[in-house]
Amino acid sequence: MRIIIIGSGVAGVSFAEQYRSYSTNDEITVVTKENAGYYSRPLLSHGFSRANIEQSIILKTFDTLRTNNINVFADTEVIEINRSDNTITLFCQESILQYDKLIIATGSAAFIPPPFRLYSELFFCLNSLADLKGLRKIRNEMMSQNRQPAWAIIGGGLIGCEVASDLAVSGDNVTLLHAMDRLMERQLVPEDSTLLLEVLQNSGVTVLLNQTVKGFSKKEDKACVSTDVTREFDALIVSCGFKPRIELAERSGLQVGRGIKVNQSLQTSDVAIYALGDVAELPNAQLYPFIIPIRHQAHWLASFLANQAADNWIPPNFVTKAKVHGFTATHPYCI
Ligand SMILES: Cc1cc2nc3c(=O)[nH]c(=O)nc-3n(C[C@H](O)[C@H](O)[C@H](O)COP(=O)(O)OP(=O)(O)OC[C@H]3O[C@@H](n4cnc5c(N)ncnc54)[C@H](O)[C@@H]3O)c2cc1C
Numbered sequence: 001m002r003i004i005i006i007g008s009g010v011a012g013v014s015f016a017e018q019y020r021s022y023s024t025n026d027e028i029t030v031v032t033k034e035n036a037g038y039y040s041r042p043l044l045s046h047g048f049s050r051a052n053i054e055q056s057i058i059l060k061t062f063d064t065l066r067t068n069n070i071n072v073f074a075d076t077e078v079i080e081i082n083r084s085d086n087t088i089t090l091f092c093q094e095s096i097l098q099y100d101k102l103i104i105a106t107g108s109a110a111f112i113p114p115p116f117r118l119y120s121e122l123f124f125c126l127n128s129l130a131d132l133k134g135l136r137k138i139r140n141e142m143m144s145q146n147r148q149p150a151w152a153i154i155g156g157g158l159i160g161c162e163v164a165s166d167l168a169v170s171g172d173n174v175t176l177l178h179a180m181d182r183l184m185e186r187q188l189v190p191e192d193s194t195l196l197l198e199v200l201q202n203s204g205v206t207v208l209l210n211q212t213v214k215g216f217s218k219k220e221d222k223a224c225v226s227t228d229v230t231r232e233f234d235a236l237i238v239s240c241g242f243k244p245r246i247e248l249a250e251r252s253g254l255q256v257g258r259g260i261k262v263n264q265s266l267q268t269s270d271v272a273i274y275a276l277g278d279v280a281e282l283p284n285a286q287l288y289p290f291i292i293p294i295r296h297q298a299h300w301l302a303s304f305l306a307n308q309a310a311d312n313w314i315p316p317n318f319v320t321k322a323k324v325h326g327f328t329a330t331h332p333y334c335i
Pocket of ligand 1: 078106126128279294323
């Protein structure tokens with residue numbers, strides 16, 4: 001059997017390795033846009049305070065996967081799924097690969113609110129290792145000119161709070177603007193939001209709640225955010241949630257909602273195609289965009305396709321915590 005996996009995040013790599021442990025004969029191929037290896041996405045939000053992060057974030061090189069008899073096409077984008085003949089089209093090589101089973105593990109991009117899209121060249125996001133490298137580069141340039149960077153983080157959700165905290169403990173000036181009246185209102189009970197606010201403020205973050213961003217602008221080498229007033233910063237990071245990468249599936253006619261629609265066996269509307277990870281939407285319209293359930297999905301799907309499991313995928317119990325320095329929620333968040 002030829003199995004192709006699109007994506008080399010925790011979903012794609014965990015599936016590939018687990019399936020290989022069941023089958024020595026089947027052909028397993030990972031196609032990924034990444035070029036640096038399989039890395040820890042959660043560590044991105046501690047990417048400023050940790051030394052040597054660009055190396056230590058790599059969990060596994062692609063050559064390590066290859067020694068486990070997993071083919072890897074790195075730095076390669078899948079641009080089409082051709083369901084009529086069970087093939088995918090690759091961008092770089094302009095070549096075609098044939099599959100018997102296709103696993104879509106394309107993850108998610110940063111969500112940019114529509115009114116912000118007009119200004120996309122004025123702000124950054126932190127969603128991938130490439131984003132982190134770009135942000136570290138501009139930070140290092142400022143530091144080499146003896147300037148301690150001043151950042152605005154737009155969005156006080158999980159990742160916005162983590163990034164604000166990490167930049168602040170690294171010594172930078174950080175302002176966090178949030179649209180709501182409390183931080184991480186989707187994940188935390190009000191008492192924990194209050195505690196989180198205190199922790200961030202104590203680490204030097206200026207937190208501005210109830211902020212409606214009306215636009216962005218540039219003034220010489222400064223980037224500006226306008227709410228009721230216009231404030232100047234060295235750089236802006238927009239952190240307003242995530243958006244499953246469904247475009248490829250949608251173009252090929254698979255059923256999509258917020259994510260790619262799958263049944264309880266993680267199978268899409270095409271019997272030869274499965275989806276898992278950030279991109280998969282379960283029948284209860286639920287997404288599971290966290291490491292623990294994603295790894296669980298990957299291991300379950302590998303055993304299912306290797307005829308080692310018959311039951312449907314059942315989400316594990318798990319809690320998740322915000323990696324804000326010095327903060328522990330009294331009521332951890334669970335789906
Ligand atoms: C800053 C940050 C901090 C986080 N912290 C935590 C945390 O503390 N705990 C937690 O549980 N979760 C955390 N998360 C969420 C967690 O990292 C994600 O849920 C998880 O990494 C998703 O894994 P995935 O494999 O589904 O997708 P991804 O990791 O997004 O991987 C998808 C892969 O597919 C590739 N790809 C996409 N389209 C194509 C294409 N057309 N062709 C080829 N390749 C393609 C991408 O390049 C990427 O490598 C965090 C996320 C971020 C961004």
